[in-house]
Amino acid sequence: MYKYLTLLLFISGSSIAQIPDLFNSEKQWILTTNKIEKNKLEFTEFSPDKVDLNTMIWIFMPGGTIDYDYQSSDDVFACAGVDFLDMDVAECRWEYDPTTATVILTIKGGYASLDDFVFKRRYNLTVNVDDEDYGYILEKDLEYYFNDLRKKSKK
Secondary structure: HHHHHHHHHHHHHHOOOOOOOHOOOOOOEEOOOOOOOEEEEEEEEOOOHHHHOOOOEEEEHHHEEEEEEEOOOOOOOOOOOOOEEEEOOOEEEEEHHHHHHEEEEEEEEEEOOOOEEEEEEEEEEEEEEEEOOOEEEEEEEEEEEEEEEHHHHOO
């Protein structure tokens, strides 16, 4: 009996340090936060019925890279006044630390060009489960740097 209890404790303890679904490259995540510069980023699990006007979909790829795409619902016919975040995927990275449940994101991109800003931030990662959605919340814990490249180009 003690062997089974020890095995059960070992299995449950090892699952704590598993990598969250957010970083599974087989899954897609909708960024529901409207500005990536905010201190709190929210991702919800992709589903075609959640696609609206210019929905940004992220894939956290192996090796710490990020891929993304935009999709719009077939029911949406206009997109005037919508900000499009564009990211330089060659410069964007993610790194997850399972011991602290934190993720470091390095993002280079912008809304007018790929050279609007670059930042590196550490976020606390929590699972978000409500009645209809499953996803993750990243809350900024530490900012290593935020460089507004638009200010430098105006000089």
